[in-house]
Amino acid sequence: MSKQTIHAGLDIGSTKVSAIVMSRDADSGAIEVIGTGVAECDGLKRGVVSNINKTAEAIRAAVDRAEQTSGYQLGPVVVGISGEHISTFNTRGIVTTRTSEISESDVKRLHDELSQVHVTPDRRILHVIPQDYLIDGQDGISDPLGMSGRRLEANALVITASSSAVDNLYKCVERAGLHVDAVVLQSIASSYAVLDEAEREVGVALVDIGGGTTDMAIYKDNVLRYVSVIGIAGQRVTDDIVAVLGIRNTDAESIKLSYGHAISESILRDEHFQVPGIGGRTPTEVSKSILCQVIEPRMEEIYDFVLSRIHESGMSHQLAAGVVLTGGCTELYGSEQLAQRTFRLPVNKGLPRGFGNDGFAREVTTPSRATAIGLALYGIKHHHEFISDSHDVQPTIQAAKDAPPAEPAEVHVHKKGVVQRLKDWFENF
Ligand SMILES: Nc1ncnc2c1ncn2[C@@H]1O[C@H](COP(=O)(O)OP(=O)(O)OP(=O)(O)O)[C@@H](O)[C@H]1O
Ligand SMILES: [Mg+2]
The missing domain is CATH 3.30.420.40 (ATPase, nucleotide binding domain)
Known part of the structure; x- marks a missing residue:
């Protein structure tokens, strides 16, 4: 029997919380939505948490429903963030290569350096996105791997959020009894689902x-x-x-x-x-x-x-x-x-779909589910880059070119027994 990994996206929106559970077949890479839950929420103002209790309650209600429909108890979830506090700036990083050919470890060292960029304590880095690379001063390089050169540089877009907005989001998710796997900008998540x-x-x-x-x-x-x-x-x-x-x-x-x-x-x-x-x-x-x-x-x-x-x-x-x-x-x-x-x-x-236009069930292919679906897809693609259970959001560095979905780590959820599932189902009535 082929192995499956389970991934959860949690969209904490201004009007509702939406949870999506996806499975990915390790052999074929096929992705399917296996659980979903939505709960109304008025604990946010213009995308930012304004009431932790109300938001945590809505998260719990949406997640309960997603757990019942999928039959999995969710482990770490990929959570979306938005709000006018989001801002960006550009940065530049440089490394000297170890040999005359640029290797994967050179590119990784450069990405590590880019993510070390300084921000004030009231800001948290969410994403660092390399824009283009320079080799020995020559610009316009989109993929430096395997090219000859001694000095590798990159320009990057850094996306930051207010530290308090991130902390409050963590509080809501943790109060609802869940762990945050990664915090992802909502528009990036939506673009994973619809573009x-x-x-x-x-x-x-x-x-x-x-x-x-x-x-x-x-x-x-x-x-x-x-x-x-x-x-x-x-x-x-x-x-x-x-x-x-x-x-x-x-x-x-x-x-x-x-x-x-x-x-x-x-x-x-x-x-x-x-x-x-x-x-x-x-x-x-x-x-x-x-x-x-x-x-x-x-x-x-x-x-x-x-x-x-x-x-x-x-x-x-x-x-x-x-x-x-x-x-x-x-x-x-x-x-x-x-x-x-x-x-x-x-x-x-733009309606949500998977990588390579995998179709999802009609019930979830609505525009208001784009972010939640995108968050779960993001989890599938970048799982190996997350460091879970940490209040310091780990900036995710994306390869300049879109890489194929990464091989996710082992299943990080617990399958519920049939009896427990039935019990949960009845309790819901
Ligand atoms: N059929 C419809 N016609 C008009 N408006 C609609 C319809 N369905 C939903 N909406 C509107 O869409 C909005 C909610 O959209 P969505 O679910 O994407 O928001 P959210 O994710 O909760 O919030 P946000 O992303 O802004 O934090 C509401 O203002 C609602 O009135
Ligand atoms: Mg939204």
Whole structure:
């Protein structure tokens, strides 16, 4: 019987916690989603933990469900992070090679040196991404391995997070009884789930519009070039509906989901619907086109922010694959059309899939699951680079070129017995 490894991704989002359990067949490399759990969460503000107890409870609820459906008790999990505290800077590292040909150990020494870059105590390094290499002063080298040379240098993008935001995330996960395997930027995770290699090669901007944050990641030549987090997303659209129609948040949310359009051109047939009156007031009638007049300006504002970040990245003319939209907010009718009008670039919706387009079950191939699926995929690919159970986030250094999925370590979970599984299942009723 072939051996399987189990990997878990935990997306702690502004509106919900989503846990995904994946198995990977050691022989064939086939990946499958074997468990999933979602729980509503209002313990975050714009992607950052604001209430540890509420967040820990939501994590536990989502993980309980994922454990029941998969039949595995989760060990260390790969956790996503976002928020406007995320920032980046560039650094450069240099090593002298031991022989006249650049070996794997030279590249590793260079990566180690890059990850030693100094940051102030209030910042934590999340990722160090080599951008390009120089050999004996000659630049533009994407893969230095096996080349002749004595001096190997690299430019790298360093992604950092606020130390307190990282610590609070650890606290929530640990309070829920789990261990953190690695902390990964949410936009990087989402791009693992929805982008393919060709898109990353020719240039693409991934835009994940969730409830509290809009997360961006730009790739070119298979290398992550730019990331940004914008602290405005779908919840702000709901807030506008609350303010304009004078209704409760829950009513505004369900009206948005049932009748919302991001652009009036996407309304094929205008319809009227009832808006509940608060405090005994009589319900009123509103049309889809009126609702759209509330939603469209806010969605436009979000896209304008995205466009200005694309310009800031200096990559706007290098995005042959355009923009790939994901995240729950992109389920809004017309979100693609409005994006096309704003960006004047090709726009596609990104649904989660595995490496090499492995299809996943329909239940999990929704845009709001992109981050959780991507986190589990990230775990599969980079498992050997993590040092688990440490409060010091270990920066993950990525090879400039995307390597095939790494061979993960041994299974780090405990399979539950059938009796225990049945017991858990009944307890859930
Ligand atoms: N069918 C739909 N139509 C319109 N909006 C939707 C739909 N489904 C989900 N949304 C919106 O998507 C948002 C949630 O998306 P998602 O689940 O990706 O967010 P999150 O991961 O919890 O938050 P974040 O990533 O910002 O921290 C909510 O604002 C919700 O209203
Ligand atoms: Mg999200």
